[in-house]
Amino acid sequence: MKIGIDIQGCQSEGSKSRGIGRYSLTLIRYLIKYSRDDDEFILIANKSLDSVDIDFLSFITSCGSKVQYFEWIYPGATSGMSSSNTEKTAIAEQLRSYSFSLLNCDIILITSFFEGFRDNCIIEFDSNFDLPPIASIFYDLIPLLKPENYLDSNSEFKQFYLSRLDLLNEVSCLLSISNSSSKEAEKYLSIDKKDIHNIYAGCDQSTFYPRKLIEDSNKTTYSLGKYILYSGAGDPRKNIQRLVEAYSLLAKDIIWNYKLVLVGKLLPEEISLIKSWITSVNLTENNIVLLGYVSDDELASLYRNCTLFVFPSLHEGFGLPALEAMSCGAVVLGSNTTSIPEVIQNESALFDPENVNEMAELISKALTNKLFYKELSSNLIKRASKFTWENTALKALNAMRVTIMKSQKSSLSNNDITSILSFKNKQYDLMLDNIVNILATANTLSNDEDYLVNLAASISSCELNSKYLKQFKINDLDFPTWRIEGPFDSNYSLAILNRELSLALKKSIPNLSILSTEGPGDYHPNINFLKKFPSLYNLYIDSLEDNNQTPIIVSRNLYPPRVNDLHSRINILHAYGWEESEIPSEWIAEFNLYLDGITVMSTQVKKNLIDSGFYKPVSVCGLGVDHIIRSPECKNFNLPARNFKFLHISSCFPRKGVKALLDAYGKAFTINDDVSLIIKTFTNPHNKIRHFLQEYKEKNASFPHVILIEDEYSLPEIKALYKISNAYVSPSHGEGFGLPIAEAMSNQIPVITTSWGGQLDFVSEKNAWLIDFKFAYSETHFKQFNSVWAEPSSNHLAQQMKLLKDADSSEIIKKTEIAYDEITSNYSWEKTANINVKFVNKLLKHDDINHVKLGVITTWNVMCGVASYTSNLLKNLDHQKFIFAPYSESILKDDSPNICRCWDINKPFTDQIKNNILKYKITTIIIEFNYGFFDFSSLNELIKFLYKNNILIIIQMHSTIDPIEIKNKSLNTIVQSLHLADRILVHTCSDLNRLKKINIINNVSIFPHGVLDFPLVNEYSLNNFSLNNIFNFKQKKFNFATSGFSLPNKGFLELVKTVSILVEQNLDIHFTFFTPNYNNNFAFYSKEVSNLIKELNLENYISFDYTYYAEHEIVNFLSKMDAIVYPYQFSNESSSASVRQGIASGSRVIVTPISIFEDVIDVVDVLPGISPEEMAVGIIDWINSNRYEKYTNSKNNQSVLLNKWRKSHLFSNLSSRLSRLITALEVDRNFL
Structure with missing residues (x-):
C-alpha cells in the first residue's frame, strides 16, 4: 500500500502548534512505525506554507526509502480576499491535482480538512484527474453545532466552512477520533456509515509517563508550588472563562494554597480576555498563572506535578490533554459532554461544563476529600493505557486498506517507460487546458508576466520533485537507457574519467548516451577535441537525438556536483571523488534528496560521504589506468633535466602539498646535486607555485634544480614525462583517488606519496615509499570548521626522496613490479564500468527499509557533562532509542520508560547490560566514552560481544589523553577492540593525532561538541532582566x-x-x-x-x-x-x-x-x-x-x-547529522 499524506495540517499557522498539528504529526510517525514492510509513504507538503519542524524532517530522514518527502508549489498567495485569489486558488487546485496524480498513490490521507481559510492551504482536487480514493481524519463538527460562536457572526467563514463540508461529503473514507465524533459524522454528513472508522488517539508514552519518584515543584522548570492545571487552546468552546469563575468560587484557603495554571498557545486577544476575566473575579495573576506555550517535556512535567488537572471543554473531538494528563498520573476532572467521558472513563470525575457551581464543588471535593481523591487516582494509568498510538495506527491502516479494496481507482501498474510518459502527458494536458481556460477569464493574471513565469516554474518544480519515474513499477529494465553527464572535452582528470567510463560502459549498455554539462549547466562541447576520439565523437552524435528523451538511469560526475535537476528512475554520481574529511553539508542535503546512490573512487571517499551524513548506498568502483597504458608515447621528448628526475603532476592547489614538496626537496638536495624536480601544472589564479618557488630560491641560494611546465600536454606527452622520470612524488594533503599516482605505477615509476587518502586503496609500503603525516584542519575555500586533511611531514619526505635516489636498483625494481602488477590487474575502466552496472542493477531492486534500534551507553539525568551532552544530542534524534545508564541515587528527575539502569560506574559490566541489548534487539550502540566511566577490561569484552552479535558500534570519545595516575586505563589496552568499532567519534584534530599514534586511523572521525539551541535575542524570561x-x-x-x-x-x-x-x-x-x-x-x-x-x-x-x-x-x-x-x-x-x-x-x-x-x-x-x-x-x-x-x-x-x-x-543540527551517520552505516551494512 502506497499512502500519500497531505501534511498541511502540520504546516498551517492555525494548526501546527495546536491539537490538530500534534495529532497529525504523531499519527504519521505511528502509521509509518506500524505499517507493513512493503508499505510506502509520501509526505506531501505545501511549499507556500511554513516548513515542518526540524525534528520531523530528521524523523523522515531516518525512515530511508520507505518515506518520501514531496513539496508541491503554486505561484502567488491564495489567502486574503483579493478578487484574483479565486482564480489563483483554481490554478493552485490544478497544480495540486496534477502533482498528486504523478505520485501514483493507492490512497491520499488528509490530516486536516478544514484548512485554507485566509491562509495558503489548498484542499481541493479536480476529480477529472486520475487520483486515488481520498481519506480524511475527522475531528468534530463544532462550528456546525455551535454556529452562534463560530458561524453566525462571520459570514465569510460560514461560507468557507459550509463549502468544506460539501467537499468532505465526497471523501471515500473518514477516520474519526472518537465514538462521539463518529456519531456526529453519521448524523450530519452524507457519508455511508460503513466508510466511517473510529481510530481514537493515543499519547506519546516516551514523553507522557507517570512519575516514579516523589517529585516536588523544584523538579520542574517553573517554581509554582501546588497548582491546578489546564492545558489547551483559548477559543470559546474551551470554556476557560467558566473555569476561572469556578476557581474564584473555591474557599480562600484553597485559592491561597493552589494556583490555577493555564498552559497553551494563546492568541493576544485571548490573553487579554483571560486577564479581564481574572480581574472581574477579583483575582490576580499571582493566583492564575498564564504560562503560554511550553515544550512537550515541560508539559509532561507540569502534568506529573499538578495536584489536579481540570478539562472544562464544551465540545471535543477526543480530548488529548485529558489523556496526556492521565498518562502522567494526574488526577483528572472533566466535562460530561461529547468525547471527554470516553477518555476519562469515570463518572465521578465529570461535571456539567455550563454549571460553574458544579465545577467548583467537584474541584473543591477533589482537593479536600482524601478518600474521593484516592478514588479518582485509582486505575488512572490502566484507563489511560486503553488508548495507544499503536492501536490507532493499526486501525487507520486497516481502514485505508479496506477503502483501497473497495475503490475502483488504485495506483497504476504501468510497466514500461512509454506508458508512464503517456500517462504523465495525459495529466499534463488536462492541467494545461484547465489553466488556459481559467486564465482566459482572469485578465489580471493573464497579463501578469511575473505570475506566468512563476506558474511555469511551479509546474516544472512539481514535475521534478515528484520523481514521477520512481513512482511506477517498470518491468523493462533488462535493456535500460543510461545517460552519462559531465565534461568530456579536455585533458582535465574529470573529463578523462567521464570519457573513459562512457566508452567502457558502451560495451555493456547499448542504450548509452552522453550529455556535456558542468556545475553551472549544460554547454556545447569542443567538437574539435571530441573528434580526436572517434568512438566518443560518434557516441556524442548519436546522443543528440537520445537526449530529448528521459533515460531510466542518469549518472553524473561534474563540478560543482549539481544534482537538484535529476529526475530519472535511478540518479547517481559515478566515480565521485572528495579529498578532505568533510563534504559541505549543503551538498550532502541535496545528495540525500535527489540521488539514489553514489559510486566512488576510493574507500576514503566512501568514508567521507558516510561521515558527512550521506545515507544512500555507496560503492567503491575505483578508476582505470588503461588509457595511459594504451596511449602512444611522444617520441623525441626532451627536457633540460638532470640525471635523477623527480616528477610531480598536479594543479598545485594548496591540497596538493607543493609547499611540503619544495620544502623537503630543499632539505634533501642542493643545486650541486644531480637531481631535477619536474613540476607539471597549469596556470590558474589559485596556483601559487611560481610564488612559492621564488620564495624558496630567495631563502636558499643553493636550492636544487626545478623545471616548471605550465603548457598543456597531450596524453602521449604526459606518458613521455612518466617514462623519463625516476620517481613520482605526491605529498598531497588528501586524494580522492590519485590518478597520476596510479598512472605512474602503471608506467613502472617508483612512487612517494602521503600515507593517507584515496590512494591507499592501491598504495602500501610493499609497492611505494610512504610519507608520515599528522592530521590538521583543512585550509580550503569551503572553510568547514571540523574538516581535516593530512599534513605530510616535509622532514620524512626529504628522507624518502634521498632514500629513493640512493636506493639499490633491486629494491626499486621489486616495489615497482608489485605496483605495476597490482595496478594493471585491478584498475581498468572496464572494471570500473562493470562495478557501476552492478551497483545500478542492485539499486533498481533495492528497498532500504531500515529498522534502526539505537542503544546508548552513557551517564544520564545526573549532574555530569557527558550526560548533559548526550541528552542534548539525542533530543532531536528520531531513531527508536534505549539508554543504558549506570545506577545512580542522584538523578535530576524521573527516568523515562526507555531508560534502563544496568551497570555501575567504573566497575565490570554484569550480564544484565548484554541481556538488555539483546532483549531490545539493538542494531546500533553508541558508547559515550570517558576514562572514569568504565572498567577497561570489561569494556574490551563488551565491544567484542557487540561485534560478535553484528551490532554496529559507535564510540564517542570525550577524552583521548590517558590519565597518568591510573596505569590500567590506557587506550593501548583496548586497541584491538577499538579497531572493531564502526566509528570512533572524537571532538578535535588533536584527538585524531593521539589515536593515530596507536594506529587507530581508518575508523575515526571528528564529530564536534554541540552548542545549545538558544536564541541570541532572548525571550525566555517573562520579566525584564537586570x-x-x-x-x-x-x-x-x-x-x-x-x-x-x-x-x-x-x-x-x-x-x-x-x-x-x-x-x-x-x-x-x-x-x-x-x-x-x-x-x-x-x-x-x-x-x-x-x-x-x-x-x-x-x-x-x-x-x-x-x-x-x-x-x-x-x-x-x-x-x-x-x-x-x-x-x-x-x-x-x-x-x-x-x-x-x-x-x-x-x-x-x-x-x-x-x-x-x-x-x-x-x-x-x-x-x-x-x-x-x-x-x-x-x-x-x-x-x-x-x-x-x-x-x-x-x-x-x-x-x-x-x-x-x-x-x-547547534545540537539540533548535530542530532540530524548523527541520525544520518547512523542511518548511513546501517544502509551500508545492509546493502553489501
Whole structure:
C-alpha cells in the first residue's frame, strides 16, 4: 500500500502548534512505525506554507526509502480576499491535482480538512484527474453545532466552512477520533456509515509517563508550588472563562494554597480576555498563572506535578490533554459532554461544563476529600493505557486498506517507460487546458508576466520533485537507457574519467548516451577535441537525438556536483571523488534528496560521504589506468633535466602539498646535486607555485634544480614525462583517488606519496615509499570548521626522496613490479564500468527499509557533562532509542520508560547490560566514552560481544589523553577492540593525532561538541532582566562571568587573583561565578575560592552562585554579560561543554590558551597565558579593544563567522547529522 499524506495540517499557522498539528504529526510517525514492510509513504507538503519542524524532517530522514518527502508549489498567495485569489486558488487546485496524480498513490490521507481559510492551504482536487480514493481524519463538527460562536457572526467563514463540508461529503473514507465524533459524522454528513472508522488517539508514552519518584515543584522548570492545571487552546468552546469563575468560587484557603495554571498557545486577544476575566473575579495573576506555550517535556512535567488537572471543554473531538494528563498520573476532572467521558472513563470525575457551581464543588471535593481523591487516582494509568498510538495506527491502516479494496481507482501498474510518459502527458494536458481556460477569464493574471513565469516554474518544480519515474513499477529494465553527464572535452582528470567510463560502459549498455554539462549547466562541447576520439565523437552524435528523451538511469560526475535537476528512475554520481574529511553539508542535503546512490573512487571517499551524513548506498568502483597504458608515447621528448628526475603532476592547489614538496626537496638536495624536480601544472589564479618557488630560491641560494611546465600536454606527452622520470612524488594533503599516482605505477615509476587518502586503496609500503603525516584542519575555500586533511611531514619526505635516489636498483625494481602488477590487474575502466552496472542493477531492486534500534551507553539525568551532552544530542534524534545508564541515587528527575539502569560506574559490566541489548534487539550502540566511566577490561569484552552479535558500534570519545595516575586505563589496552568499532567519534584534530599514534586511523572521525539551541535575542524570561535585581549588585561598566563545575583545574582561584589585579588598576568591573559544586569531594575547592575572595576584599567585585541551573537558564544569565571568561589551567578533556554555554549565549567569550579550547579557537578571544598576571593583561587589552562596544551595539551584531560556527554546532543540527551517520552505516551494512 502506497499512502500519500497531505501534511498541511502540520504546516498551517492555525494548526501546527495546536491539537490538530500534534495529532497529525504523531499519527504519521505511528502509521509509518506500524505499517507493513512493503508499505510506502509520501509526505506531501505545501511549499507556500511554513516548513515542518526540524525534528520531523530528521524523523523522515531516518525512515530511508520507505518515506518520501514531496513539496508541491503554486505561484502567488491564495489567502486574503483579493478578487484574483479565486482564480489563483483554481490554478493552485490544478497544480495540486496534477502533482498528486504523478505520485501514483493507492490512497491520499488528509490530516486536516478544514484548512485554507485566509491562509495558503489548498484542499481541493479536480476529480477529472486520475487520483486515488481520498481519506480524511475527522475531528468534530463544532462550528456546525455551535454556529452562534463560530458561524453566525462571520459570514465569510460560514461560507468557507459550509463549502468544506460539501467537499468532505465526497471523501471515500473518514477516520474519526472518537465514538462521539463518529456519531456526529453519521448524523450530519452524507457519508455511508460503513466508510466511517473510529481510530481514537493515543499519547506519546516516551514523553507522557507517570512519575516514579516523589517529585516536588523544584523538579520542574517553573517554581509554582501546588497548582491546578489546564492545558489547551483559548477559543470559546474551551470554556476557560467558566473555569476561572469556578476557581474564584473555591474557599480562600484553597485559592491561597493552589494556583490555577493555564498552559497553551494563546492568541493576544485571548490573553487579554483571560486577564479581564481574572480581574472581574477579583483575582490576580499571582493566583492564575498564564504560562503560554511550553515544550512537550515541560508539559509532561507540569502534568506529573499538578495536584489536579481540570478539562472544562464544551465540545471535543477526543480530548488529548485529558489523556496526556492521565498518562502522567494526574488526577483528572472533566466535562460530561461529547468525547471527554470516553477518555476519562469515570463518572465521578465529570461535571456539567455550563454549571460553574458544579465545577467548583467537584474541584473543591477533589482537593479536600482524601478518600474521593484516592478514588479518582485509582486505575488512572490502566484507563489511560486503553488508548495507544499503536492501536490507532493499526486501525487507520486497516481502514485505508479496506477503502483501497473497495475503490475502483488504485495506483497504476504501468510497466514500461512509454506508458508512464503517456500517462504523465495525459495529466499534463488536462492541467494545461484547465489553466488556459481559467486564465482566459482572469485578465489580471493573464497579463501578469511575473505570475506566468512563476506558474511555469511551479509546474516544472512539481514535475521534478515528484520523481514521477520512481513512482511506477517498470518491468523493462533488462535493456535500460543510461545517460552519462559531465565534461568530456579536455585533458582535465574529470573529463578523462567521464570519457573513459562512457566508452567502457558502451560495451555493456547499448542504450548509452552522453550529455556535456558542468556545475553551472549544460554547454556545447569542443567538437574539435571530441573528434580526436572517434568512438566518443560518434557516441556524442548519436546522443543528440537520445537526449530529448528521459533515460531510466542518469549518472553524473561534474563540478560543482549539481544534482537538484535529476529526475530519472535511478540518479547517481559515478566515480565521485572528495579529498578532505568533510563534504559541505549543503551538498550532502541535496545528495540525500535527489540521488539514489553514489559510486566512488576510493574507500576514503566512501568514508567521507558516510561521515558527512550521506545515507544512500555507496560503492567503491575505483578508476582505470588503461588509457595511459594504451596511449602512444611522444617520441623525441626532451627536457633540460638532470640525471635523477623527480616528477610531480598536479594543479598545485594548496591540497596538493607543493609547499611540503619544495620544502623537503630543499632539505634533501642542493643545486650541486644531480637531481631535477619536474613540476607539471597549469596556470590558474589559485596556483601559487611560481610564488612559492621564488620564495624558496630567495631563502636558499643553493636550492636544487626545478623545471616548471605550465603548457598543456597531450596524453602521449604526459606518458613521455612518466617514462623519463625516476620517481613520482605526491605529498598531497588528501586524494580522492590519485590518478597520476596510479598512472605512474602503471608506467613502472617508483612512487612517494602521503600515507593517507584515496590512494591507499592501491598504495602500501610493499609497492611505494610512504610519507608520515599528522592530521590538521583543512585550509580550503569551503572553510568547514571540523574538516581535516593530512599534513605530510616535509622532514620524512626529504628522507624518502634521498632514500629513493640512493636506493639499490633491486629494491626499486621489486616495489615497482608489485605496483605495476597490482595496478594493471585491478584498475581498468572496464572494471570500473562493470562495478557501476552492478551497483545500478542492485539499486533498481533495492528497498532500504531500515529498522534502526539505537542503544546508548552513557551517564544520564545526573549532574555530569557527558550526560548533559548526550541528552542534548539525542533530543532531536528520531531513531527508536534505549539508554543504558549506570545506577545512580542522584538523578535530576524521573527516568523515562526507555531508560534502563544496568551497570555501575567504573566497575565490570554484569550480564544484565548484554541481556538488555539483546532483549531490545539493538542494531546500533553508541558508547559515550570517558576514562572514569568504565572498567577497561570489561569494556574490551563488551565491544567484542557487540561485534560478535553484528551490532554496529559507535564510540564517542570525550577524552583521548590517558590519565597518568591510573596505569590500567590506557587506550593501548583496548586497541584491538577499538579497531572493531564502526566509528570512533572524537571532538578535535588533536584527538585524531593521539589515536593515530596507536594506529587507530581508518575508523575515526571528528564529530564536534554541540552548542545549545538558544536564541541570541532572548525571550525566555517573562520579566525584564537586570543584573542588579537578579544578583543584587550594582551594575558595572563591564560585567563578566565564568561558569562550570567548581573543580581545581578550572582556574577559579587564579581568576580571583586576576580580578584583584584588575581592581588595583581601578577598572569598573564585576565578575559572577556560576560555579556549582561537582560533588562533596570537591566542596573544599569552592570554600578555598570563597575564602580567597574575602581575603582579598573582593566581595563587591565578585558574586558567587553555587546553583546548578538548567542549561537554558545558565545560558540566559550568561547572555546578559559583556564577556564570559574561562580561566582553565589544564584539562585531559577533548573539549569543554561550559565554553559552549558561553558561545550559545551570544556574549563574547575569553579563554586561556590550552588544548581543551582548540575546537572553538576561531570564535573566541584568547588570553596570553594562564597565570593571573597574564590573564589580567589579556582582560585589560580586551576591555580597551571593546570599550565602545556597548555604544555601537556590536554585542548583538555577531560576526558572520561566529553565526556560521554556532549554526553548524547547534545540537539540533548535530542530532540530524548523527541520525544520518547512523542511518548511513546501517544502509551500508545492509546493502553489501
